[in-house]
Amino acid sequence: MKKLKAIFLTLLSVSILTACQSNKTSGEAQANSDEKSGKKIELTYWYAWGDKIGENNQNLAKMFNESQDKIHVTAEFQGTYDDLQAKTQAAFAAKNAPEVTMNEISSIGVFAKSGMTENLTPFVEKDDIQLDDFNPGLMGNSYVDGKLYGLPYLRSTPILYLNTTMLKEAGLDPSGPKNWKEFEEYARKLTVKGKRVGISMPADIWFFEAFVAQSGGKMISEDGKKAEFNSEAGVKALSFWKKLAKEGIIKVPGGDEAGVISKQDFANGRAAMVFSSTADLSYMLSIAQEQKFDLNTAFMPANDSYGVPTGGANLVMTAGLDKEKQEAAWEFIKWMTAKEQTIYASKYTGYLPSRISAGNSDEMQNLYKEKPQFKVAVDQLQYGHARPMEEAYPEVVNIVKDELARTILQADLEPKKALDDAAEKANSLLK
Structure with a gap:
């Protein structure tokens, strides 16, 4: 009986070893077989x-x-x-x-x-x-x-798209605004009440990151543990947006389709300018051709300096x-x-x-x-910044976007207060 048991155990060990070896080489065997058979x-x-x-x-x-x-x-x-x-x-x-x-x-x-x-x-x-x-x-x-x-x-990078047909009609330089002051002047002169606004611009985090960078600020601290978008640079950016929206010279669409709405406003002539990705350039050029207007592109306007997120x-x-x-x-x-x-x-x-x-x-x-419009984003890249990659940043983005939209919609909500509230929530996630 003991002899039979020993033989059984030996056979079992051999079987396990064979199975292990078979599993180990099955992938290689399949690869060799695929290669020989021409299977991709x-x-x-x-x-x-x-x-x-x-x-x-x-x-x-x-x-x-x-x-x-x-x-x-x-x-x-x-x-x-x-x-x-x-x-x-x-x-x-x-x-x-x-x-x-x-x-x-x-x-x-x-x-x-x-x-x-x-x-x-x-x-x-x-x-x-x-x-x-x-x-x-x-x-x-x-x-x-x-x-x-x-x-x-x-x-x-985000760039500024311009309907230069409208710009010329308004007596504006078709090369576009170079700084925030000129941007405000362009938006005001291009707005025709009841017909179009100077720019249609969602309260998008990508654009906010750009405006913060243009005043020398950052969204998140270098060590990734603290929000910095509520600094002076962030408050300047949001205060500027709120001022233009209150005057009615920019449109700030809301909701998940805000970016699509802004591009539609531009395509249909309801906005003379729009911020959007350089990735939209071929599409925008085709729209301009269909709608029969001239299109130009420009850097996002500077404040203390130029600055854009990639x-x-x-x-x-x-x-x-x-x-x-x-x-x-x-x-x-x-x-x-x-x-x-x-x-x-x-x-x-x-x-x-x-x-x-x-x-x-x-x-x-x-x-x-x-087509010099293609070169604008390449030239602007010298002012490009990497985006934050902290694990909590996607959640931080949603918090900030909510406060941006809320601040623009509520006349009595101060930008500093809104951004401080967002920073407090963000810090609890970043820590």
Whole structure:
């Protein structure tokens, strides 16, 4: 009996060892089998925004698939940045996340610190990617704790769009206002009661970050533990907005569709100016052509200095992929952020050329001569700032946006009081 038991245990041990070895090598065996059979590695890529931006993503994925025969990428639209972020988090928790996704820059830190995205440093070092070819103004939101978690892809800054047909009719310089004083004068002269306002501008956090920077301020302290948007710079910005809104020379739409409403106001001639992303440039040019007006772009106006936040998204790899998928995902990210594709995306959409070599290329330089509107955001980038990446910042953003809108709507609410209240709530989250 003891002998039979010993034999049984020996056979069981061999069976377990064989199973372990089988599991260990099954992935490699499948990869070898796929390679021999010519089966491609399948990747899913998630992106935000439609129209020209969506077309650009679909076009590039198709071009990548046609450029080689080992990897096939399926590009899938997921809505706004907020939609994309929420869906990616849910998919990661359910273990069916896309291998590659766009990561809005202020969420890079949240995703990296929660273990949802892969450190790209080893891949960059292995392939000797020249990171100094990426515009330094766009790299601030690429690193978390000294490690690279994303490569700049579709990056932007807010710029000022101008209906220069209206500007000329009002006797204004079509190059646009250079500072807050001129901006106020333009808004006043361009407003026609009952017909149009000088500018339609939502109480958007991106624009508020810009106005705060223009007075030398910051949203969050350097150590990320304290709100600073309620400093003198923040109060100046919100007081300026409130003054213009009270006079009726700017329109401040509310709600989730505020940005869309502002762009519609501009397109339909109900506003002579609008702040929006450089990513909207191709779309705005097509609207101007349809509506038969001349369009120009300009820096956001300065106060003590010029200043804008950068925006847009980096490309990231989700964490937990096997080696084969990692290598394939990296090949796609590397290809999408290369010089040639950077040129294509910038020309197609209006997004900034994230690589210096792309911006200096004959193709982009010729475009700037033909359509100088494309060069404005590139020139403005010297005044660009990285956005805060603290884990609590998305919640802080919602708090600030609520107070911005409330201050503009309520005549008796002082900007300093509103921002102090927002800072108190923000500090409890940041700590």
